[in-house]
Amino acid sequence: MAEASRILQTTLIPTFSQNPSQYTIKTHPHFYSPPLTSKKISPFHRIRCSISTATETATKTSVPWGCDIDSVENASNLQKWLSECGLPPQKMGIQRVEVGERGLVALKNIRRGEKLLFVPPSLFITADSEWSRREAGEVLKKYNVPDWPLLATYLISEAGLMNSSRWSNYISALPRQPYSLLYWTRSELDGYLEASQIRVRAIERINDVTGTYNDLRDRIFSKYPDLFPEEVFNIESFKWSFGILFSRLVRLPSMGGRVALVPWADMLNHSCEVETFLDYDKSSQGVVFTTDRAYQPGEQVFISYGKKSNGELLLSYGFVPREGTNPRDSVELSLSLRKSDKCYNEKVEALQKHGLSTPQCFPLQITGWPVELMAYAYLAVSPPSMRSRFDETRWRVFRVNLKTISTQMAAAASNKTTSKKDIRYPEIDEEALQYVLDSCEASISKYSKFLQASAFRFKCASGSMDLDVTNPKLLNRKLFLKQLAVDLCTSERRILFRAQYSLLYLRLESFDQENSNLLTRNSENYFNTSETIKRYKKRRIEGSEDFRWFQKAIQVKNQLYIVWHCDTNGCLGKGEGPGRGLGDGGGGSGALSGFECPEQKHEK
Numbered sequence: 306m307a308e309a310s311r312i313l314q315t316t317l318i319p320t321f322s323q324n325p326s327q328y329t330i331k332t333h334p335h336f337y338s339p340p341l342t343s344k345k346i347s348p349f350h351r352i353r354c355s356i357s358t359a360t361e362t363a364t365k366t367s368v369p370w371g372c373d374i375d376s377v378e379n380a381s382n383l384q385k386w387l388s389e390c391g392l393p394p395q396k397m398g399i400q401r402v403e404v405g406e407r408g409l410v411a412l413k414n415i416r417r418g419e420k421l422l423f424v425p426p427s428l429f430i431t432a433d434s435e436w437s438r439r440e441a442g443e444v445l446k447k448y449n450v451p452d453w454p455l456l457a458t459y460l461i462s463e464a465g466l467m468n469s470s471r472w473s474n475y476i477s478a479l480p481r482q483p484y485s486l487l488y489w490t491r492s493e494l495d496g497y498l499e500a501s502q503i504r505v506r507a508i509e510r511i512n513d514v515t516g517t518y519n520d521l522r523d524r525i526f527s528k529y530p531d532l533f534p535e536e537v538f539n540i541e542s543f544k545w546s547f548g549i550l551f552s553r554l555v556r557l558p559s560m561g562g563r564v565a566l567v568p569w570a571d572m573l574n575h576s577c578e579v580e581t582f583l584d585y586d587k588s589s590q591g592v593v594f595t596t597d598r599a600y601q602p603g604e605q606v607f608i609s610y611g612k613k614s615n616g617e618l619l620l621s622y623g624f625v626p627r628e629g630t631n632p633r634d635s636v637e638l639s640l641s642l643r644k645s646d647k648c649y650n651e652k653v654e655a656l657q658k659h660g661l662s663t664p665q666c667f668p669l670q671i672t673g674w675p676v677e678l679m680a681y682a683y684l685a686v687s688p689p690s691m692r693s694r695f696d697e698t699r700w701r702v703f704r705v706n707l708k709t710i711s712t713q714m715a716a717a718a719s720n721k722t723t724s725k726k727d728i729r730y731p732e733i734d735e736e737a738l739q740y741v742l743d744s745c746e747a748s749i750s751k752y753s754k755f756l757q758a759s760a761f762r763f764k765c766a767s768g769s770m771d772l773d774v775t776n777p778k779l780l781n782r783k784l785f786l787k788q789l790a791v792d793l794c795t796s797e798r799r800i801l802f803r804a805q806y807s808l809l810y811l812r813l814e815s816f817d818q819e820n821s822n823l824l825t826r827n828s829e830n831y832f833n834t835s836e837t838i839k840r841y842k843k844r845r846i847e848g849s850e851d852f853r854w855f856q857k858a859i860q861v862k863n864q865l866y867i868v869w870h871c872d873t874n875g876c877l878g879k880g881e882g883p884g885r886g887l888g889d890g891g892g893g894s895g896a897l898s899g900f901e902c903p904e905q906k907h908e909k
């Protein structure tokens with residue numbers, strides 16, 4: 306299934322929430338997803354974002370410029386034109402590729418550590434680029450329009466001039482209609498991405514784009530209709546230009562973080578397996594990247610778009626990497642205070658002091674989560690008797706407790722022995738763990754509901770339609786969007802399963818001192834062997850709380866096994882141990898690496 310999304314890659318929009326949560330995963334200084342509006346430099350931070358995406362019609366219109374997303378012909382013309390304009394001879398050529406539709410492919414042997422591209426600044430499009438219609442540019446500057454809306458308008462202005470624009474060869478090679486989240490209807494977002502927090506971010510972005518366009522129209526375009534005619538400067542063309550910026554704009558660290566469209570360099574596709582990124586090279590005076598692996602002729606050359614989660618990649622670039630290949634993958638877990646909490650208001654205040662709110666999203670990664678998540682959980686479960694400790698001092702105490710928990714988590718993740726004295730938690734620790742577990746479970750069940758329903762519908766659809774999934778043009782739009790959503794939800798649910806497993810492990814450790822030796826000595830089989838269950842039964846009364854926990858852990862462990870082995874590949878491959886499928890880059894040691902399930906033994 307992930308195959309379809311690999312073939313049908315889309316162009317989507319990146320982060321430009323005006324108040325990004327402090328807990329969003331930091332991104333790489335690369336293909337850039339900055340705020341659309343900047344409070345510092347722009348009067349546009351007042352932009353109205355009340356427009357809803359509730360249009361129920363899928364996009365009917367597309368702009369009259371650009372090309373089909375897989376048109377190599379237009380891209381070859383682009384290369385020819387760029388060479389005439391000073392692009393030096395390249396070791397790569399544009400071709401149709403398996404990953405990303407079009408991409409740059411090695412024409413010769415390329416060594417590791419080699420510098421490639423050398424696109425000179427005269428070929429960049431930046432906020433300072435000269436406008437073919439000078440008066441239009443002057444008007445926008447007079448209104449101090451920030452970089453993003455300025456560049457979006459610039460692109461439309463040049464595109465509208467067709468062949469008389471200096472950039473016509475570049476614009477002709479850009480996709481006419483990126484498969485952008487901007488083109489998803491509200492009901493598609495609600496229906497396919499309900500379980501994922503990406504849905505909310507997509508809606509915010511759509512509203513931001515629409516709000517920005519409305520603001521430009523009301524404040525500027527309507528006053529200069531000759532310079533900004535509505536036939537050209539309309540919401541469709543803005544969706545297009547923002548879609549292009551979101552998926553192609555580059556931030557250049559060596560140019561002080563300047564953002565630019567860099568023709569040719571923006572034909573490179575992303576791989577989670579490389580780390581190299583585009584930057585300006587002062588010595589050669591051009592945009593370059595340095596390969597971090599060798600390529601043979603015919604191989605596609607990749608760069609990294611940054612340390613982004615699968616959700617962020619979908620949001621910004623319209624694709625979901627192949628399952629288990631993104632070591633930076635993360636999922637946002639939403640935590641909130643209970644409305645019935647007697648100390649609700651005091652707790653909200655305490656959260657505010659730390660820049661948090663209710664609900665609050667925290668990124669869970671395969672390797673862990675921010676300490677603030679557990680601090681939040683502590684606060685959420687604190688009884689009224691702890692009222693005096695909701696303040697900052699108490700918050701620090703929470704963090705101290707968290708150190709113990711983090712140590713335990715790390716130990717759980719590497720199957721290492723933990724010292725017994727660390728394992729004792731006060732009552733509230735267990736409650737806090739339970740609170741996070743409940744949130745994980747609630748989130749998992751949303752994902753499972755969607756995935757189960759999708760699996761059923763896919764079965765029905767593929768039975769009734771003869772779908773050629775290798776041809777994007779033949780694939781039904783809805784099936785395609787749903788497949789992207791399935792890929793995303795599958796990867797996000799796996800991280801939640803992992804977190805749930807780690808929490809269960811901790812919970813078991815915390816209230817079963819007696820068995821900690823057994824646990825650490827024999828952790829590989831702790832959740833699985835009948836031997837362990839027998840020992841447990843001997844020591845514990847069946848039906849006791851910790852026995853129930855133990856059963857639950859086995860259940861989760863089995864779920865994980867199924868998810869990692871059957872969901873993705875549909876088979877249990879030799880050497881595909883659970884640690885592998887967790888996005889640890891294929892070499893990391895996941896909490897479950899080394900665990901063996903009966904099925905796996907059988908497979909071997």
Ligand SMILES: C[S@@+](CC[C@H](N)C(=O)[O-])C[C@H]1O[C@@H](n2cnc3c(N)ncnc32)[C@H](O)[C@@H]1O
Pocket residue numbers: 311314315316317374404405406407408480552553571572573574575576621622623624
């Ligand atoms: C900077 S452009 C790269 C060039 C693009 N393939 C083209 O033909 O114009 C970014 C877009 O390429 C596609 N892309 C990049 N990396 C990809 C990947 N690993 N898998 C699928 N699509 C990818 C996505 O559509 C993304 O929005």
